[in-house]
Amino acid sequence: MSDTTGSETSDALLGPADIRELAAVLGVRPTKQKGQNFVIDANTVRRIVRTAGVRPDDVVVEVGPGLGSLTLALLEAADRVTAVEIDDVLAAALPATIQARMPARADRFALVHSDAMLVEELPGPAPTALVANLPYNVAVPVLLHMLERFPSIERTLVMVQAEVADRLAARPGNKVYGVPSVKANWYAEVKRAGAIGRNVFWPAPNVDSGLVSLVRRTEPLATTATRKEVFAVVDAAFAQRRKTLRAALATWAGSPAAAEEALVKAGISPQARGEALTVEEFARIAEAKA
Numbered sequence: 001m002s003d004t005t006g007s008e009t010s011d012a013l014l015g016p017a018d019i020r021e022l023a024a025v026l027g028v029r030p031t032k033q034k035g036q037n038f039v040i041d042a043n044t045v046r047r048i049v050r051t052a053g054v055r056p057d058d059v060v061v062e063v064g065p066g067l068g069s070l071t072l073a074l075l076e077a078a079d080r081v082t083a084v085e086i087d088d089v090l091a092a093a094l095p096a097t098i099q100a101r102m103p104a105r106a107d108r109f110a111l112v113h114s115d116a117m118l119v120e121e122l123p124g125p126a127p128t129a130l131v132a133n134l135p136y137n138v139a140v141p142v143l144l145h146m147l148e149r150f151p152s153i154e155r156t157l158v159m160v161q162a163e164v165a166d167r168l169a170a171r172p173g174n175k176v177y178g179v180p181s182v183k184a185n186w187y188a189e190v191k192r193a194g195a196i197g198r199n200v201f202w203p204a205p206n207v208d209s210g211l212v213s214l215v216r217r218t219e220p221l222a223t224t225a226t227r228k229e230v231f232a233v234v235d236a237a238f239a240q241r242r243k244t245l246r247a248a249l250a251t252w253a254g255s256p257a258a259a260e261e262a263l264v265k266a267g268i269s270p271q272a273r274g275e276a277l278t279v280e281e282f283a284r285i286a287e288a289k290a
Contacts, residue, residue, distance in 0.1 A: 012076070012101040013042040014069045019202060022067050026093050030203055038066050039133060041200035045073035051193050051211055052131045052157035054078050061127040061150070063116045063134060063142055066090055068097045070133060071109070080108040080124060084116045116142045119149065126152035136161035136207070140168070140180045147187040147214070148227070156214040157193060165192055165210030177275050178241070182234045185279040186221060188214035221279065225286035230279070233286045237274030245277075245285075246270035253289060262288040 014022070019040045023029070030038060039045055048070060054060060054077040065071045065083040067090065074081045075098065085091040091113040099106045110123045117138070130146055130153045139160040147153060160168070163176075168184050169192045170177035184190045193213040198204045223230065236252035237245060245268065246260045253259035260270040265288035268281055 013045065013072050014040070014067065014101075015042055016040040016202065019067055019069065022093070022097065026089055028067075028089055037133075037201040037203060037205050039069040039200055040202045042069075042073070044196065044200040045070045047194075048131065048133075048157065048159060048211065049073045049077050051213070052129060053155060054129060054131065058129045059125045059127045060129045060131055061122060061146070061153070063130070063132040063146065065094055066133070068094050068101075070131065071098065072102055074131060075102055075105045075109060078108075078129070080110070082110040082112060082122050082124060082127065084112045084114060084119055084122075086113075086115045088113075117145050119146075122150070126150070128152060128154050130156040130158070133159040136164050139164050140183075143168075143214075144180075144183055144187075147184075147216070151216075154216050156188065156212075156216075158212050158214075159196055159209055160212060161205075162195065162208040162210040165212045168212045168214075172276055172278055175275075179234055179238045182238075182277075182279050182282060183231060184214060186227065186230065188216045190214050221283055223280075223283035223287060225283050229286040229289075230283045233282050234274070234279075237277070237282070241274055244271045244273060248274060249285070 019038050054074060056079060058078040060074050060078045060081045062071055062074060062081060062083045065085055071081060071083055083094060085094060091111060095111055098109045112119060112122060127150055134142055143158060167176045167178060167180045169190050170181040191213050193211040196209040196211065198208065232252060237248050240248040245263055246256050249259035250256040253262055262285055263270045266284035268285060
């Protein structure tokens, strides 16, 4: 399969010189405070789009488009793209970049100038996919917010710091298994989907990056407990992850004895630790609370 969809789009993606020129014109200097590392390699953004399995009928939402590297590659492949950008300068410039480099697809692009954590609705048809290069300091809360707010998102591919990728995709018993792992699993089947080198970014970060794939569960988790109730158990269990669940869940349950009662009722050893439990088991504990 070709990486391009025609003569117009084949030259439309941004390369290193394009990125630096755009940044210079806009007076943009990537900042660590905002977690900005712009992707400067066209092959990498095409690989992300391929790995995400973006289809011609997809409505893709992208968080943090920056200067538009990934946005343009998504517009090549999807039916339409909505980008959510918090930065004033970048948000103002992106529509013009799309118009200049991919005019035939410009009407398929929409911009939401907002903090992604505050986004409650998106223009146009409901999104079917989320594809984004997320700053590591906000990656998990942004991802969980988007999955919760937009249940129409079936497939997600995010590029995050490698350590965050490992946590999201970790399985029970893994030393990095924790709150992000369990909460992401509430929504989706999660797995690592590749590694990204540092040299494809400007500026080059001092950490490695990884791709994480999340495919939404076709059926919600079978439980009578609400998401909030289950997440409360998860938060309590990992707030003191070295403690047994009997001790860690004492405040949540009202007392160590009440925690033990709920655990026994759920069929889970009071001496177990949170890192050993699946999201289904956390749901059983939430159900068992008297």
